[in-house]
């Protein structure tokens with residue numbers, strides 16, 4: 001455990017190949033993943049790390065609500081609550097490759113959303129991959145419903161060279177231009193403000209930071225997270241965000257695995273796991 005420059009508690013995970021991942025206990029937010037020295041995630045230079053708001057980057061956890069929420073903050077409270085670190089059963093100290101973080105209901109959450117829950121969030125670093133797995137446990141005596149998502153910010157050199165594969169044929173809700181549409185492109189490239197919810201993805205979704213080179217991609221392998229949100233604020237919205245640099249939209253793309261198009265209902269005493277594994281693939285030329 002260490003205290004990052006924000007004074008907030010951070011945990012570092014280390015892979016056997018020297019890869020490293022940092023998790024801020026504010027929201028149990030993965031803020032960095034250096035895979036063989038290459039930073040895979042984007043975190044804004046202006047991100048607020050002191051717990052006063054969600055961290056603008058890395059992998060914020062969206063729970064119990066994706067999007068605007070009449071009961072509480074947008075995207076729910078999980079990404080702004082202080083999580084607890086469980087003692088690692090496999091390795092201790094900062095050389096652990098896998099840690100579990102806990103969040104349970106408290107008076108503050110019950111005043112917003114009257115549910116009794118326990119979240120167990122496992123982060124595990126391995127060679128060329130990062131697992132983030134959320135177990136939602138209903139410890140109450142009534143069912144509750146929620147939506148959840150891993151709000152992953154990927155780092156890219158140039159958004160205009162970036163592409164996403166695996167969305168062709170999917171219906172998507174376009175939150176910028178309105179309406180529901182069907183994606184007809186093999187490779188989705190971003191040239192304006194994108195805010196789309198692609199529904200019921202079956203195959204893996206791949207992010208290519210540079211479609212011309214296509215020597216490497218980030219592949220999302222998911223469990224119970226079948227929707228994919230693609231978001232880039234572009235220039236105008238970037239300027240409107242105080243915790244995001246005006247030009248940072250050039251160097252990020254959110255590709256977010258979620259269960260958001262329909263609420264999930266969890267019966268009392270039951271639990272359910274929602275996970276994504278980001279795999280860094282070295283690909284031959286497409």
Ligand code: TA6
Pocket residue numbers: 054067074075151175195229231254256
């Ligand atoms: O995931 C896309 C989105 O829902 C966008 O609509 C945008 O609001 C983004 O999340 C960031 O939301 P935030 O509350 O973190 O500013």
